[in-house]
Amino acid sequence: MKTLNTQVAIVGAGPAGLLLGQLLARRGIDNVIVERASGDYVLGRIRAGILEQGFVELVREAGAASRLDSEGEVHEGFNISVNGKQERIDIARCTGGSTVVCYGQVEITRDLMEARSAAGFETFYESAVTEIRSVESNKPSVMFQHEGEDYELNCDYVAGCDGFHGIARQTIPAEKRTEHERTYPFGWLGLLSETEPVSHEIVYCKSERGFALASKRSSTRSRYYLQVPLAEKVEDWSDDRFWSELKKRLPLACAERLQMGPSLEKSIAPLRSFVCEPMQYGNLFLVGDAAHIVPPTGAKGLNLAASDVATLYRLLVRRYSKDDAKCLAHYSEIALRRVWHGERFSWWMTNMLHQFGDVDVQGMNGSTLSRFMDSELSYYLGSEAGHRVMAEQYVGLPYEDIDCALGAA
Ligand code: APR
Ligand code: PHB
Numbered sequence: 001m002k003t004l005n006t007q008v009a010i011v012g013a014g015p016a017g018l019l020l021g022q023l024l025a026r027r028g029i030d031n032v033i034v035e036r037a038s039g040d041y042v043l044g045r046i047r048a049g050i051l052e053q054g055f056v057e058l059v060r061e062a063g064a065a066s067r068l069d070s071e072g073e074v075h076e077g078f079n080i081s082v083n084g085k086q087e088r089i090d091i092a093r094c095t096g097g098s099t100v101v102c103y104g105q106v107e108i109t110r111d112l113m114e115a116r117s118a119a120g121f122e123t124f125y126e127s128a129v130t131e132i133r134s135v136e137s138n139k140p141s142v143m144f145q146h147e148g149e150d151y152e153l154n155c156d157y158v159a160g161c162d163g164f165h166g167i168a169r170q171t172i173p174a175e176k177r178t179e180h181e182r183t184y185p186f187g188w189l190g191l192l193s194e195t196e197p198v199s200h201e202i203v204y205c206k207s208e209r210g211f212a213l214a215s216k217r218s219s220t221r222s223r224y225y226l227q228v229p230l231a232e233k234v235e236d237w238s239d240d241r242f243w244s245e246l247k248k249r250l251p252l253a254c255a256e257r258l259q260m261g262p263s264l265e266k267s268i269a270p271l272r273s274f275v276c277e278p279m280q281y282g283n284l285f286l287v288g289d290a291a292h293i294v295p296p297t298g299a300k301g302l303n304l305a306a307s308d309v310a311t312l313y314r315l316l317v318r319r320y321s322k323d324d325a326k327c328l329a330h331y332s333e334i335a336l337r338r339v340w341h342g343e344r345f346s347w348w349m350t351n352m353l354h355q356f357g358d359v360d361v362q363g364m365n366g367s368t369l370s371r372f373m374d375s376e377l378s379y380y381l382g383s384e385a386g387h388r389v390m391a392e393q394y395v396g397l398p399y400e401d402i403d404c405a406l407g408a409a
Contacts, residue, residue: 001150006032009142009155011129016288016305017161018112022062023313034144036128046265047105050299052396055306064115072103079203081251087381094391104217132171136282163289172281184271185359188225191266195259197222205249211354212249234268271295273347278332298346311335314402334405345393352377
């Protein structure tokens with residue numbers, strides 16, 4: 001057994017773990033990341049690409065934003081099309097100038113990996129954490145294997161950044177955690193293609209045939225999604241079938257200029273709302289997908305991971321710079337306030353934009369729910385106040401000031 005020591009052990013080298021590690025490193029807080037997969041595998045996961053301003057500022061603070069700042073595309077609005085009638089939500093005008101940045105999660109992950117490597121901080125890849133021990137003591141430890149060798153990583157704190165299927169959440173005793181969950185009776189079939197995007201800005205499409213989304217990764221790389229029944233298999237969706245269905249759901253102007261081409265990636269993901277409460281137990285802190293999942297309709301998954309990171313990072317800086325260990329007891333309550341705002345917005349956008357068919361949804365026939373949601377959507381799209389509500393949530397609510405939050409605690 002090899003024994004290592006650090007201040008913060010981070011489980012998982014996804015965006016949450018890498019961003020937290022880089023921020024802590026720049027403030028002189030020692031940390032080690034242990035990641036189950038290889039770096040290439042982590043980079044191979046195709047994910048979303050809409051970043052809130054708070055996230056962009058964090059990546060700048062982490063010293064890893066040079067490519068993001070030069071290649072990221074600032075978006076001042078997004079579009080919602082209902083049965084072909086398109087409405088633009090001018091997020092910059094509605095929020096006094098806030099915007100979002102379109103930049104792939106893979107690219108953020110790559111930039112953070114490179115920054116960490118350049119800083120010489122330890123990351124163990126292809127090393128699954130098998131146990132997180134003594135989190136109720138002031139000397140927790142993380143057990144993992146690396147290149148056939150057993151390791152024990154002793155630390156002050158453990159950041160569980162290991163995603164929905166990780167070990168960290170399971171380390172909290174079942175009787176100590178409450179899990180809130182909503183699953184949806186459909187999934188998203190996503191396709192990535194090296195084709196010119198149909199629109200500079202994102203277009204969310206509600207049609208009688210189901211939801212579709214037109215997004216992008218660059219001026220030459222497009223990302224599209226189709227709502228499909230949960231039972232669908234990706235192998236039943238040829239590229240031709242995907243493009244043909246997408247054209248039927250896009251507004252006419254987009255459909256007419258749709259550039260089709262071979263898929264670089266195609267996959268189906270289920271939609272889920274999930275929150276684990278609390279997001280901490282002893283000296284273990286859950287961050288990002290380890291604690292919560294949102295349906296991608298609000299583009300909040302990556303952004304909620306970032307706001308968790310911001311909260312834990314600032315509390316850890318306070319803990320070490322002011323010797324204030326007690327402040328960490330407030331991580332979960334602070335993080336959950338913003339998590340639930342993101343969860344509600346994502347649940348709301350999902351209900352408004354998808355077709356539910358004749359399934360039973362919370363005791364209501366899905367087609368009846370769709371009628372209620374049609375009315376809600378048309379009200380919000382038809383009013384200045386409605387646009388402002390959607391815009392404020394889309395750009396992301398402000399991060400809480402930690403000192404104020406602690407003062408109020
Ligand atoms: N030991 C070590 N690493 C682990 C373990 C384990 N036992 N279990 C999981 N991991 C790793 C996974 O291999 C993955 O690389 O933890 C990482 C978790 O990364 P993400 O799942 O990307 O979660 P997070 O960093 O919170 O980012 C959330 O990623 O999945 C998207 O939609 C999600 O955009 C959101 C963002
Ligand atoms: C994406 O670009 O993958 C994307 C954009 C907006 C969403 C979800 C996904 O709401």
